[in-house]
Amino acid sequence: MGRPPCYDEMGVKKGPWTPEEDKKLVEYIQRHGHGSWRNLPKNAGLNRCGKSCRLRWTNYLRPDVKRGKFSEDEEQIIIHLHSILGNKWSTISRRLPGRTDNEIKNYWNTHLKKKLLLMGVDPVTHAPRTDLDLLALLPVLLAAATGLGNLGSSRNHVRGLQSDPVHLVRLGVLQTLIQAMTSSPSNAAMNPLGSASLGFAQLNQQLVGLAPDLSAVAANPSGSSFQTGTKTESCSGIAVPVAFSSCAVPASPSTHPPISIPQESAPMDSPASIPFEDWHGLSLGESNADDMICWKDIIDQICWTGQS
DNA sequence: AATGTAGTCAACCGCTGGCGG
DNA sequence: TCCGCCAGCGGTTGACTACAT
Numbered sequence: 001m002g003r004p005p006c007y008d009e010m011g012v013k014k015g016p017w018t019p020e021e022d023k024k025l026v027e028y029i030q031r032h033g034h035g036s037w038r039n040l041p042k043n044a045g046l047n048r049c050g051k052s053c054r055l056r057w058t059n060y061l062r063p064d065v066k067r068g069k070f071s072e073d074e075e076q077i078i079i080h081l082h083s084i085l086g087n088k089w090s091t092i093s094r095r096l097p098g099r100t101d102n103e104i105k106n107y108w109n110t111h112l113k114k115k116l117l118l119m120g121v122d123p124v125t126h127a128p129r130t131d132l133d134l135l136a137l138l139p140v141l142l143a144a145a146t147g148l149g150n151l152g153s154s155r156n157h158v159r160g161l162q163s164d165p166v167h168l169v170r171l172g173v174l175q176t177l178i179q180a181m182t183s184s185p186s187n188a189a190m191n192p193l194g195s196a197s198l199g200f201a202q203l204n205q206q207l208v209g210l211a212p213d214l215s216a217v218a219a220n221p222s223g224s225s226f227q228t229g230t231k232t233e234s235c236s237g238i239a240v241p242v243a244f245s246s247c248a249v250p251a252s253p254s255t256h257p258p259i260s261i262p263q264e265s266a267p268m269d270s271p272a273s274i275p276f277e278d279w280h281g282l283s284l285g286e287s288n289a290d291d292m293i294c295w296k297d298i299i300d301q302i303c304w305t306g307q308s
Numbered sequence: 309a310a311t312g313t314a315g316t317c318a319a320c321c322g323c324t325g326g327c328g329g
Numbered sequence: 330t331c332c333g334c335c336a337g338c339g340g341t342t343g344a345c346t347a348c349a350t
Contacts, residue, residue: 014320016344038335055319055337090338105339106317 013047017056021046024273026061070107078104079112083126184283190302 002129017025028044034057035043037050046053059065070078074096081092087106108123116123124207 005313016318036335051321051336052319058337059318087339101338102318 011047012049012052014052015215017060021048022056022061025057029057029061059100064098065100070099070111075112076097078108079116079126082108082112082123 024044024046028040032043034040034054036053040046040050040053041048044053048056077096078092085091087105090103093101093104093270106299113123116126120128122128
């Protein structure tokens with residue numbers, strides 16, 4: 001079964017663990033504790049290096065390791081903590097009992113990263129994406145919206161969206177994107193839409209009309225009313241996910257705010273924490289029909305009013 | 309049914325920082 | 330202060346699996 005065991009130059013076994021090896025390791029640790037990992041393999045009769053034993057125990061054999069799918073709550077905690085801590089997987093894992101740093105790291109790389117990308121959030125900076133990847137996402141969004149056919153948009157419906165924080169945030173993202181496309185010379189140069197950016201400038205104007213609160217932010221990205229570093233933003237009294245409210249100036253990967261790590265002891269509902277219920281509604285990838293209708297309505301509305 | 313491709317995740321590798329001599 | 334040892338951490342790899350063609 002499976003691949004054959006491989007050995008390093010010292011004759012120490014590498015690769016997947018067998019049930020026999022697992023049994024030896026578990027029995028030894030239950031009886032003696034792990035003590036020095038370096039000496040453990042010899043004492044336990046394992047032909048492995050101590051590092052490998054430690055990894056196997058902490059990531060797989062430890063009795064308190066919780067296995068199986070991550071819950072919504074866990075996802076939200078991971079996203080939130082990652083927005084504060086960056087790739088400090090072990091620190092994040094301490095806030096999630098039963099989850100290992102390795103498991104969280106894998107889950108982030110395989111699931112959550114993509115999820116955030118689809119939400120228009122840079123998974124590194126947790127800021128709205130204004131790069132070309134996001135530009136590539138726009139046609140997907142538009143296509144998804146148009147794919148639903150004519151659903152009879154109404155101005156009232158669109159106006160109603162203005163009172164919905166989730167949609168306001170979405171408008172903000174779209175607006176930020178469009179501003180990036182129309183205002184930045186470098187982006188304009190790279191803009192695959194070419195002269196269409198003129199039309200996007202108009203689109204932006206329409207968005208300003210649809211989401212006046214956000215337009216104020218967009219006009220002042222460095223944001224006196226939006227404290228970009230402190231994550232205590234609100235949008236007309238509405239709690240806004242920090243990634244969006246920090247508007248338009250994504251930090252570089254190395255610019256995660258320096259964390260004084262007693263953050264660990266910071267309560268989850270501290271000012272830095274985000275009401276993550278709001279995030280669910282932001283996912284473009286999992287949008288339900290209603291979401292699509294709203295977006296189509298918005299886009300229809302923009303197109304119609306833009307033409308008139 | 310066979311093959312190709314993408315996704316998942318256990319395990320490894322190399323680096324870093326803490327600690328003791 | 331320097332040096333070596335060690336545990337822990339984060340990035341990466343690659344075997345395995347599921348799904349698509």
